[in-house]
């Protein structure tokens with residue numbers, strides 16, 4: 235699930251980007267202002283896939299499109315539309331719901347810990363497999379490592395699928411209190427709460443022995459208690475006086491591990507994942523005698539609830555009727571839908587092959603229809619006498635900004651059919 239956990243400035247960290255050196259020292263220059271694909275012209279925002287900048291910049295590092303998207307390389311599965319999101323950094327916009335929420339969380343930590351937490355929000359999302367998985371002890375056979383779930387730039391480099399990817403390097407750099415906010419990338423299904431790019435915040439706090447020794451509690455219980463107190467305070471800061479509960483869970487990087495749920499709008503909602511950091515992570519990174527806690531939360535999931543935003547695609551909208559409704563410091567202003575445009579449904583049926591996956595189908599649909607694809611849903615599934623399986627998917631097309639014409643939808647669906655056949659090697663029915 236896009237916003238749920240995957241598993242259940244001293245100095246900027248180095249290297250700042252897991253790209254080949256030639257990219258880091260790229261001499262190709264591109265004025266930063268023309269990277270502002272965040273505010274394309276009105277006409278281009280209506281196209282399913284607006285033109286893509288050839289170069290983006292994150293944390294002072296220039297990233298060229300052909301360093302991230304390599305169609306002929308079988309170890310690469312990053313499509314153009316994903317590259318186009320790198321560098322947009324919604325979390326760094328003070329008037330955007332994601333940025334407003336980030337700042338509200340910063341305020342809580344600054345107030346509760348007298349500004350001790352160091353904040354990182356500009357770390358490059360291109361990281362090594364080692365950072366993303368190995369350093370946070372994700373098992374070698376964990377599904378999240380598959381090409382079906384993660385965007386690989388090459389066999390050793392990925393678009394980070396969680397902000398936990400930066401934990402180890404920041405511990406090695408000697409940080410004991412830090413928050414990392416960033417865009418994260420996951421191959422996923424298409425519906426109102428799933429989008430292949432979203433934003434997370436990670437928090438880590440390290441304790442040295444003198445902090446727990448006099449307390450009468452052992453190190454792990456001490457950290458777990460402190461963690462729960464801190465995050466209950468955060469939940470009250472964001473949601474007010476809500477009912478809360480702790481649920482035991484599993485993450486590879488923490489033990490014990492918990493999820494915090496709050497009772498909000500008449501249902502239990504998961505807010506974040508957290509736990510006491512695995513000792514192995516601390517000892518491998520020069521903090522052998524310490525104990526630590528960590529948490530990770532999905533900003534979209536919380537922002538959708540706090541601002542009443544009904545569809546995750548809206549966060550990417552450049553339509554002023556969306557963007558003008560939010561301003562710096564105003565957490566929880568309720569979004570007023572400007573209009574609900576009519577959906578259009580198109581079905582597609584095909585005989586699948588062994589390698590078929592729904593994530594691959596969704597990638598193809600997004601590649602053609604971009605944010606006009608609202609949902610892709612399996613509505614029929616059967617296996618014939620010869621053992622061949624047929625799937626029928628219903629695709630919902632809808633723009634959040636205007637009404638789509640029949641011609642436009644028919645054209646999209648035609649292209650989807652062609653691409654599904656050619657790229658997924660299935661047989662259309």
Ligand code: DAH
Nearest residue numbers: 239240396507508528529530
């Ligand atoms: N990385 C987890 C995810 O993306 C979230 C998370 C859970 C982060 C627990 C943490 C943690 O630091 O302690 O699903």
